[in-house]
Amino acid sequence: MIDPKKTYAMTPEELSEKYESTKESLDQLRGMLMPFLKSQYEKNRKALERKEKIKKLLIHLVIICCCFICIYPLLRIFSISLRPGDKLFSTDLSLIPDGATFSAYASLLKNTNFLRWLWNSLVITVATSFIGVSLASTAAYAFSRFRFPGKKIGMILLLSSQMIPAGMLILPLFLMIMKMNLMNSYLGMIIAYSVSSLPFSIWILKGYYDTIPRSLEEAALVDGTSEVEAFWRIILPLSTPALSIAFLFNFTTAWNEYLVARVVLFSSQQYTWTLGLFELQGQYLTQWGMFAAGSMLVTIPVLIVFLYSSKWLISGLTLGSVKG
Amino acid sequence: MASVEFKNIVKRFKENTVLNGVNVNIKDKEFLVIVGPSGCGKSTLLRMLAGLETVTDGDILIDGERVNEYHPSKRNIAMVFQDYALYPHMTVAENMSFSLKLKKTPPEEIEARVKEAAATLQITQYLARKPQALSGGQRQRVAIGRAIVRKPKVFLFDEPLSNLDAKLREEMRVEIAKLHQRLNATILYVTHDQVEAMTLADRIVIMYNGKVQQEGTPMEVYSKPENLFVAGFIGSPTMNFLRGKASVKAGKAEFTSKDIKIALPASLIDIKALKDGQEIVVGVRPDDISVDVPAKDSLTENIEGKIDVSELLGHRENLYIYIGDTRVLANTDAIGREPGSKVKLRFNYANMHVFDKETEKRISK
Numbered sequence: 001m002i003d004p005k006k007t008y009a010m011t012p013e014e015l016s017e018k019y020e021s022t023k024e025s026l027d028q029l030r031g032m033l034m035p036f037l038k039s040q041y042e043k044n045r046k047a048l049e050r051k052e053k054i055k056k057l058l059i060h061l062v063i064i065c066c067c068f069i070c071i072y073p074l075l076r077i078f079s080i081s082l083r084p085g086d087k088l089f090s091t092d093l094s095l096i097p098d099g100a101t102f103s104a105y106a107s108l109l110k111n112t113n114f115l116r117w118l119w120n121s122l123v124i125t126v127a128t129s130f131i132g133v134s135l136a137s138t139a140a141y142a143f144s145r146f147r148f149p150g151k152k153i154g155m156i157l158l159l160s161s162q163m164i165p166a167g168m169l170i171l172p173l174f175l176m177i178m179k180m181n182l183m184n185s186y187l188g189m190i191i192a193y194s195v196s197s198l199p200f201s202i203w204i205l206k207g208y209y210d211t212i213p214r215s216l217e218e219a220a221l222v223d224g225t226s227e228v229e230a231f232w233r234i235i236l237p238l239s240t241p242a243l244s245i246a247f248l249f250n251f252t253t254a255w256n257e258y259l260v261a262r263v264v265l266f267s268s269q270q271y272t273w274t275l276g277l278f279e280l281q282g283q284y285l286t287q288w289g290m291f292a293a294g295s296m297l298v299t300i301p302v303l304i305v306f307l308y309s310s311k312w313l314i315s316g317l318t319l320g321s322v323k324g
Numbered sequence: 325m326a327s328v329e330f331k332n333i334v335k336r337f338k339e340n341t342v343l344n345g346v347n348v349n350i351k352d353k354e355f356l357v358i359v360g361p362s363g364c365g366k367s368t369l370l371r372m373l374a375g376l377e378t379v380t381d382g383d384i385l386i387d388g389e390r391v392n393e394y395h396p397s398k399r400n401i402a403m404v405f406q407d408y409a410l411y412p413h414m415t416v417a418e419n420m421s422f423s424l425k426l427k428k429t430p431p432e433e434i435e436a437r438v439k440e441a442a443a444t445l446q447i448t449q450y451l452a453r454k455p456q457a458l459s460g461g462q463r464q465r466v467a468i469g470r471a472i473v474r475k476p477k478v479f480l481f482d483e484p485l486s487n488l489d490a491k492l493r494e495e496m497r498v499e500i501a502k503l504h505q506r507l508n509a510t511i512l513y514v515t516h517d518q519v520e521a522m523t524l525a526d527r528i529v530i531m532y533n534g535k536v537q538q539e540g541t542p543m544e545v546y547s548k549p550e551n552l553f554v555a556g557f558i559g560s561p562t563m564n565f566l567r568g569k570a571s572v573k574a575g576k577a578e579f580t581s582k583d584i585k586i587a588l589p590a591s592l593i594d595i596k597a598l599k600d601g602q603e604i605v606v607g608v609r610p611d612d613i614s615v616d617v618p619a620k621d622s623l624t625e626n627i628e629g630k631i632d633v634s635e636l637l638g639h640r641e642n643l644y645i646y647i648g649d650t651r652v653l654a655n656t657d658a659i660g661r662e663p664g665s666k667v668k669l670r671f672n673y674a675n676m677h678v679f680d681k682e683t684e685k686r687i688s689k
Contacts, residue, residue, distance in 0.1 A: 058464035218376050223423035223470070224397040239414045 038118040076298075081292035083103065087210060104289035105297070113268055114294060116278035122301060123256060124189045129250040136201030136246055137239070141231060143202065144209035145217075154205070158199035166259060169196065174263045188264050189272075193254040201246040208242035209235065244312035251305055255298075273298050326387040326477035326510055327352045328373065335368055335534075342368050342428050344534040345382075350478070350512055355504050357513045361557070365534040370480050370514045374403050377550050386477060397426075402471035403480040408463045410455040410470075416442075417451040418522045420470045434473075441472040444506070445499075468500075472507070481513040485520060495521060518558050518612060522546065530554050532551040545676070552684040555677055557614035561642065563607045567681065571599040579606050579678075583648025586624050586671065593688045603681035612672035613654035614644065615661070623670035640651045645669065660662035 009016065075095055080101040083090070090097070108114050142148075143155060173192050182188030212235060220230035236243070258274040265271055268279065277294045280287045328350040335343040345367045350356045358366040371377040373384055375396035383390050391399050402423075407637040410419050417438055424434045442448040445465040464484060471479055473556045481500075485493045501524055504511055515521055521528050522542045529539040530553075549555035555563050570582030570588070577588040577595045586606065588595070598604075614623065625650055629645040629652070644651060645667060654669065661667065678688035 026422065063541060213409065215405045215407055216411065219403070219405060219409035219411075219470075220422075221376065221396040222374055222403045223474075224426040226395070226397065229426075234411055242371075313435075 103292040117273040121272040125254040128254040130191040132250040223250035334380040357521040360519035361530035402476040406483040420424040607677040610655035612675040626668040
């Protein structure tokens with residue numbers, strides 16, 4: 001406030017005049033500067049936007065190409081499965097062929113053991129996945145947390161077993177399963193499958209457990225759990241991403257497996273769908289319509305499992321990169 | 325609440341001896357801080373009490389009961405970890421109630437205890453959140469809360485503040501001090517930070533190389549360090565050490581080195597016990613070096629030096645001073661002395677320490 005007793009360098013009138021003139025010159029300056037800044041800003045923004053657009057376009061182009069490459073064979077099979085019997089060898093590329101019919105599906109379900117094969121596959125695959133994951137989760141825990149003689153060699157052996165082509169293991173597997181009297185049985189298949197995918201699952205899970213700080217289990221122990229409880233209540237719930245990856249791996253490999261099944265199973269009643277579909281392939285005549293229809297149907301369970309676990313799969317894949 | 329005894333504790337990892345005959349007692353309701361540089365075995369000792377490390381030799385007693393072979397869950401202790409170790413898949417409330425649920429405590433009591441602890445630590449509004457949605461300081465509070473709700477016999481803190489930034493660390497230090505007053509609990513606290521040790525402890529145990537170097541109240545270890553290690557470790561900035569020889573002539577003792585001569589009066593050291601030519605180390609804290617002050621009985625004669633570097637800290641300044649080739653640090657009132665200027669130093673006899681160079685033990689009174 002103005003104190004009337006004091007003397008000031010400027011009277012209030014002078015002050016307001018000075019204020020007005022300063023404001024005016026500042027406004028002028030702003031008037032000059034603003035258009036320049038705005039134009040610079042616009043220029044930069046446009047350049048950036050253009051860059052962004054091109055980047056997005058390229059990314060989408062690549063993704064679309066990949067999708068097309070993945071989906072095209074599937075679409076072909078789908079279209080073949082819909083063709084009427086007399087047009088199987090036509091070179092027509094339309095997705096829905098002339099006279100499209102579900103007759104191949106119907107005859108597959110009616111005239112073959114397809115549903116039985118699907119069921120066999122499902123039993124073997126689900127059992128394999130559960131057994132494989134539970135064995136791997138505990139074995140990997142031991143590899144990750146405990147010190148024991150042969151730990152390093154064990155891990156290397158597990159890894160090297162993955163380097164041997166599956167074909168080489170057929171004979172030993174055949175001999176073992178025969179000696180165990182498990183030929184042509186679910187159990188024989190389940191043992192063969194869950195054991196062969198175990199090394200991979202153990203490696204995945206061990207790597208994941210290694211990222212979980214040890215102090216979490218120690219905190220649980222101090223809080224009153226036993227070692228097993230600490231594993232069950234703390235480690236396993238935290239490992240769901242890795243567990244679901246291991247599960248999916250077990251599921252897809254067992255579901256699509258052909259070689260071992262060919263050796264172990266010999267009655268049509270026990271066949272998995274992979275064997276069953278090849279049954280349709282004769283030396284002189286292959287029922288391509290039914291073959292294609294079967295191929296379409298067997299993707300459904302895998303699709304369901306993948307969709308269901310995609311949430312876990314994604315968070316599992318991005319894990320590792322960001323800790324915590 | 326309870327007392328704890330470590331009796332002749334030895335810990336070996338293969339050939340590597342980490343702890344070598346450690347004896348420490350924690351009295352009932354005492355706040356004991358074990359402090360030492362990293363690798364001195366302090367955390368191992370704490371983890372042995374928690375049951376997370378096995379004991380190679382010796383006994384650990386809680387309330388007179390030997391607990392060496394007890395499972396961690398049966399020891400009735402609570403621990404706060406350096407990295408908090410909160411369960412990421414549980415909410416704050418679930419984290420805090422986990423141990424009580426395992427003990428099958430009635431739900432009403434669990435809720436009451438969690439609420440009480442949350443109120444004490446001011447984390448009530450975060451109870452429904454997951455740990456990842458909390459800041460470092462809040463996580464630390466939750467970790468402490470998880471310990472409090474259990475009402476254990478002993479609280480163990482394993483470097484709980486070392487992951488926090490400096491300001492938060494100060495705040496939490498005060499919180500922990502308050503907590504101890506309120507809970508009246510037996511606490512074993514391990515840290516490498518001597519400031520935490522000095523401010524929090526009822527009693528400090530200083531460890532180095534797997535051995536207890538000294539134990540006592542913060543003031544005792546500060547004013548009467550028993551050996552060179554303790555003298556150098558406790559106190560900030562670090563104590564100045566001058567290496568030289570004792571010369572004893574006609575009942576008078578003197579410290580001599582190439583650059584410095586200081587008379588050692590009988591008030592400082594028992595002259596009869598000192599041998600002529602004995603190699604000794606004289607320690608004096610930066611605070612006990614006065615610059616350009618008049619003569620006094622309690623101070624040494626003038627020692628001439630030249631300022632090398634001066635660091636202004638506000639109302640104080642750190643002067644790095646060369647006395648010949650020997651560099652000492654003096655912490656004095658800030659009056660803006662210029663580097664290169666000559667100064668006269670006097671050491672305060674009352675707070676001077678003399679150590680034998682060979683044994684590194686204290687020989688002054």
